[in-house]
Amino acid sequence: MKAAVVVFPGSNRERDMAHALRLVSGREPAMVWHGERDLPAGTDLVVLPGGFSYGDYLRCGAIAAHAPIMEAVRIHARKGGLVMGVCNGFQILCEAELLPGILLRNASVKFLCRDVHLKIERSDTPFTRGYNAGQVIRVPVAHGEGNYFASEGTIGRLEAEGRVLFRYTDAEGKRDPKWNVNGATNAIAGVLNEKLNVLGLMPHPENHVENAVGCTDGRGLFAGLVAHFAQAA
Amino acid sequence: MSAEPYSVIPNEPKITPELVAEHGLKPEEYQRILELIGREPTITELGIFSAMWNEYCSYKSSKIHLRTLPTAGPQVIQGPGENAGVIAIGDGLAVVFKMESHNHPSYIEPYQGAATGVGGILRDVFTMGARPIACLNALSFGDPKHPKTRHLVSGVVAGVGGYGNSFGVPTVGGSVRFHSRYDGNNLVNAMAVGLAETDKIFYAAASGVGMPIVYLGSKTGRDGIHGASMASAEFGEDSESKRPTVQVGDPFAEKLLLEACLEIMAKDCVIAIQDMGAAGLTCSAVEMGAKGDLGVVLDLDKVPTREAGMTAYEMMLSESQERMLMVLKPEKEKEAEDIFRKWGLDFAIVGETTPDKRFVVRHQGVEMVNLPIKELGDEAPVYDRPHTASPKQPVIDATMIEAPLPHADALEKLMSSPDLASKRWVWEQYDHLILGNTVQRPGGDAAVVRVKEGPKGLALTTDVTPRYCEADPFEGGKQAVAETWRNLCAVGAKPMALTDNLNFGNPERPEIMGQLVGCIQGIAAACKALEFPVVSGNVSLYNETNGRAILPTPTIGGVGLLDDFAMSASIAFKAADEMIILLGETRGWLGQSLYLREVCGREEGAPPPVDLMAERRAGDFVRGLIGQQFVTAVHDISDGGLVVAVAEMALAGNIGARLYGAPAFLTEHGFWFGEDQARYVVTIKPEQSHEFAERAKAAGVPIRRIGVTHGNALTLPGERPILLDALREKHEGWLPAYMGAAAS
Numbered sequence: 001m002k003a004a005v006v007v008f009p010g011s012n013r014e015r016d017m018a019h020a021l022r023l024v025s026g027r028e029p030a031m032v033w034h035g036e037r038d039l040p041a042g043t044d045l046v047v048l049p050g051g052f053s054y055g056d057y058l059r060c061g062a063i064a065a066h067a068p069i070m071e072a073v074r075i076h077a078r079k080g081g082l083v084m085g086v087c088n089g090f091q092i093l094c095e096a097e098l099l100p101g102i103l104l105r106n107a108s109v110k111f112l113c114r115d116v117h118l119k120i121e122r123s124d125t126p127f128t129r130g131y132n133a134g135q136v137i138r139v140p141v142a143h144g145e146g147n148y149f150a151s152e153g154t155i156g157r158l159e160a161e162g163r164v165l166f167r168y169t170d171a172e173g174k175r176d177p178k179w180n181v182n183g184a185t186n187a188i189a190g191v192l193n194e195k196l197n198v199l200g201l202m203p204h205p206e207n208h209v210e211n212a213v214g215c216t217d218g219r220g221l222f223a224g225l226v227a228h229f230a231q232a233a
Numbered sequence: 234m235s236a237e238p239y240s241v242i243p244n245e246p247k248i249t250p251e252l253v254a255e256h257g258l259k260p261e262e263y264q265r266i267l268e269l270i271g272r273e274p275t276i277t278e279l280g281i282f283s284a285m286w287n288e289y290c291s292y293k294s295s296k297i298h299l300r301t302l303p304t305a306g307p308q309v310i311q312g313p314g315e316n317a318g319v320i321a322i323g324d325g326l327a328v329v330f331k332m333e334s335h336n337h338p339s340y341i342e343p344y345q346g347a348a349t350g351v352g353g354i355l356r357d358v359f360t361m362g363a364r365p366i367a368c369l370n371a372l373s374f375g376d377p378k379h380p381k382t383r384h385l386v387s388g389v390v391a392g393v394g395g396y397g398n399s400f401g402v403p404t405v406g407g408s409v410r411f412h413s414r415y416d417g418n419n420l421v422n423a424m425a426v427g428l429a430e431t432d433k434i435f436y437a438a439a440s441g442v443g444m445p446i447v448y449l450g451s452k453t454g455r456d457g458i459h460g461a462s463m464a465s466a467e468f469g470e471d472s473e474s475k476r477p478t479v480q481v482g483d484p485f486a487e488k489l490l491l492e493a494c495l496e497i498m499a500k501d502c503v504i505a506i507q508d509m510g511a512a513g514l515t516c517s518a519v520e521m522g523a524k525g526d527l528g529v530v531l532d533l534d535k536v537p538t539r540e541a542g543m544t545a546y547e548m549m550l551s552e553s554q555e556r557m558l559m560v561l562k563p564e565k566e567k568e569a570e571d572i573f574r575k576w577g578l579d580f581a582i583v584g585e586t587t588p589d590k591r592f593v594v595r596h597q598g599v600e601m602v603n604l605p606i607k608e609l610g611d612e613a614p615v616y617d618r619p620h621t622a623s624p625k626q627p628v629i630d631a632t633m634i635e636a637p638l639p640h641a642d643a644l645e646k647l648m649s650s651p652d653l654a655s656k657r658w659v660w661e662q663y664d665h666l667i668l669g670n671t672v673q674r675p676g677g678d679a680a681v682v683r684v685k686e687g688p689k690g691l692a693l694t695t696d697v698t699p700r701y702c703e704a705d706p707f708e709g710g711k712q713a714v715a716e717t718w719r720n721l722c723a724v725g726a727k728p729m730a731l732t733d734n735l736n737f738g739n740p741e742r743p744e745i746m747g748q749l750v751g752c753i754q755g756i757a758a759a760c761k762a763l764e765f766p767v768v769s770g771n772v773s774l775y776n777e778t779n780g781r782a783i784l785p786t787p788t789i790g791g792v793g794l795l796d797d798f799a800m801s802a803s804i805a806f807k808a809a810d811e812m813i814i815l816l817g818e819t820r821g822w823l824g825q826s827l828y829l830r831e832v833c834g835r836e837e838g839a840p841p842p843v844d845l846m847a848e849r850r851a852g853d854f855v856r857g858l859i860g861q862q863f864v865t866a867v868h869d870i871s872d873g874g875l876v877v878a879v880a881e882m883a884l885a886g887n888i889g890a891r892l893y894g895a896p897a898f899l900t901e902h903g904f905w906f907g908e909d910q911a912r913y914v915v916t917i918k919p920e921q922s923h924e925f926a927e928r929a930k931a932a933g934v935p936i937r938r939i940g941v942t943h944g945n946a947l948t949l950p951g952e953r954p955i956l957l958d959a960l961r962e963k964h965e966g967w968l969p970a971y972m973g974a975a976a977s
Contacts, residue, residue: 012488113663
């Protein structure tokens with residue numbers, strides 16, 4: 001799997017993401033500066049990492065969505081290539097209209113760093129084939145604006161089309177307002193685009209890939225992607 | 234820059250005694266300036282002297298005492314005097330760290346004050362070539378009942394988080410306390426820890442004549458002018474009006490500055506580097522020149538400014554954030570500039586080094602400043618201020634104290650009291666996981682972060698017990714160091730070095746000066762006995778409002794080293810039916826204990842004495858046990874005493890405990906709640922108890938079996954069981970409930 005991690009000014013989890021990709025895929029990802037116009041040849045997976053691009057001084061992700069590299073990301077997605085945005089990367093994908101909806105301030109109006117439980121809604125996507133449908137994983141969130149919101153119509157379509165990939169639940173996989181840490185509509189933690197090749201999620205699976213540091217629940221996402229591309233090759 | 238003659242501007246305005254006083258300079262200090270330069274200073278020069286000679290920058294009241302602190306050791310690469318301290322941890326790696334206060338700004342404008350405190354200390358660390366890997370902090374707030382406390386907690390915590398989270402460094406630990414003596418003077422002490430290669434440490438001293446001095450980072454604005462002078466004065470009723478002296482932080486700019494600085498350092502472009510912190514351009518330029526025995530010429534027309542029409546005075550004293558000054562290798566100028574442009578940062582050559590040891594500043598063709606550069610720093614006044622020792626407090630006999638509540642009720646009360654209640658509400662607002670190396674998260678004895686890919690790890694903690702320091706500055710100073718040392722040992726780390734952040738009231742009052750001197754003596758004694766040197770620090774004086782000083786608060790930030798991060802111990806009980814053992818000697822010391830304060834309503838008595846040799850024996854013993862994986866859980870005993878430590882272990886592991894009775898020669902409340910020092914609680918597997926006892930005997934550490942892990946409740950003999958779920962609710966509930974309640 002050839003991965004490219006896009007670095008915007010203010011990205012700050014790009015190292016965490018590169019570490020997870022390296023650890024699980026055994027291959028060094030390319031770090032791509034936002035000012036570039038092209039992705040490295042043969043890129044399989046594009047990752048927009050977490051952080052505070054441009055300080056998040058405007059709406060989160062709003063400026064990064066217009067970075068030169070984003071045109072190449074758009075083309076990659078249009079051709080069916082995989083794109084994953086985590087945290088600030090999710091916000092950028094929404095601002096770039098590669099994903100529907102928007103991330104609002106957390107319902108608590110505070111930044112929150114905490115482990116959460118995520119229910120994997122389906123396992124037949126390249127991003128979740130390393131898990132079983134209905135499985136619950138523990139990964140951390142670290143954000144101030146992760147409260148997913150979209151119009152009723154959009155939410156209805158996302159649900160009907162099975163495009164809600166991750167949901168905040170309790171440890172048993174049950175929806176519970178107590179565990180919906182940011183107040184997201186329908187406890188949505190991650191969504192897919194129509195073609196199921198672009199994923200945005202708020203939590204950080206890249207921070208749970210080793211037992212020594214948390215746990216390995218996030219590893220399945222990367223392992224699944226590696227398997228997906230190994231099979232495609 | 235040519236050597237054509239400039240004339241010093243005629244003095245506008247005229248320097249009057251009022252103007253001198255407004256600059257925080259005493260008449261005799263002004264007299265000294267006149268003698269030093271042989272003429273009346275310009276207003277810009279007066280501003281510069283005020284900036285260099287204030288308490289915050291010059292350490293004039295504390296210097297002679299700070300010199301007594303042990304600062305050497307085979308691990309020390311750089312002791313106090315640079316931007317941060319540096320120690321070697323093997324494998325060619327160095328840890329760079331320091332703690333600094335941002336107290337006064339954080340009271341006036343809590344969010345920005347705290348945010349720029351974090352920004353400033355991060356800059357100190359990466360200026361030396363280190364990538365920041367962790368932050369900690371120590372926060373002291375006023376009485377929870379004070380009408381401003383909620384606002385300050387909310388703003389300070391959001392500011393600490395807002396800066397660190399965006400910059401991208403995990404905030405892994407710290408402490409939060411409340412006491413009415415911090416009403417009007419809350420404390421924000423921020424610590425940053427970075428990692429560098431031992432042969433790639435960068436220093437402030439310039440070298441070489443005619444070298445370009447480069448200004449990097451954000452533009453200069455009118456914010457923070459005289460911030461350091463403000464931090465060197467007491468507060469009165471007018472403190473709110475000082476808001477314009479508080480700087481505004483831009484963590485995004487700082488993140489770019491970090492990446493750009495590390496990139497040009499890696500490309501070997503840098504001769505010397507100094508961040509613009511307190512007193513901005515003035516302090517950084519003077520330090521670079523003075524440390525390198527060189528003069529400096531600055532041309533202010535080249536300084537990037539945020540607004541038009543700034544005067545030389547304003548530019549020299551601005552404390553705009555996220556700025557650096559660098560001496561570059563001339564042949565690397567272009568390469569360095571390209572890197573800075575790539576990160577979208579300002580880059581301007583604003584001066585050069587000169588051979589004449591003068592500090593010269595020009596603006597719009599006029600020489601505004603021409604001062605002897607060495608004297609600006611070295612000739613700053615140094616005071617041996619009169620000091621009187623704090624009166625000794627009587628030792629409180631536990632048998633004379635009546636226990637007003639059953640012990641179970643007292644424990645619940647303590648666990649939900651402001652100082653002991655869970656601080657989860659605080660640390661969940663800090664990203665403590667970014668960079669992916671946080672092995673032990675906040676809530677334990679010390680945080681543990683992995684060094685690169687391992688196996689080494691660093692243990693980090695901040696500690697002090699201000700009520701002990703108030704009652705007995707010497708014992709309190711010792712205790713702050715001992716508790717730091719203990720917390721590092723409790724996770725299995727070898728304590729390496731510390732940074733101190735000394736927060737006190739007005740040093741011109743002999744009783745306050747007595748606290749400062751006493752605490753420093755105590756710190757020095759403990760550092761010496763524990764071979765635990767001070768490598769960096771900061772002094773914050775004049776923390777008083779309307780003549781009422783804070784509790785003396787010498788915060789200690791400790792760094793320890795683990796050979797294998799995976800072997801660190803944690804406080805959580807691991808399994809049922811394990812043996813719970815108390816290490817160290819218990820005398821049932823209730824003086825200055827939280828039990829006495831929170832349960833009996835009395836703040837009095839002598840604090841527990843610290844036997845440094847016992848401390849060392851117990852710490853070395855515990856570290857050895859952890860290294861051999863002989864113990865399953867470890868917790869140090871501090872605030873609240875033995876049973877609070879056990880309760881924290883039970884809550885962390887969600888496993889209860891059945892405790893045995895107190896020894897007959899002690900009072901029960903003294904045994905359960907006394908705060909005797911040099912003690913730990915550990916758990917072991919029952920089959921190892923015999924070997925454990927033999928080892929403890931050989932190490933000279935007293936032990937006592939105090940109970941067994943069991944069930945879902947904590948049970949003291951003869952008392953109702955305390956269900957862990959109920960205890961957790963109380964322990965976790967206080968702070969969110971307090972912060973959620975409407976301001977009264």
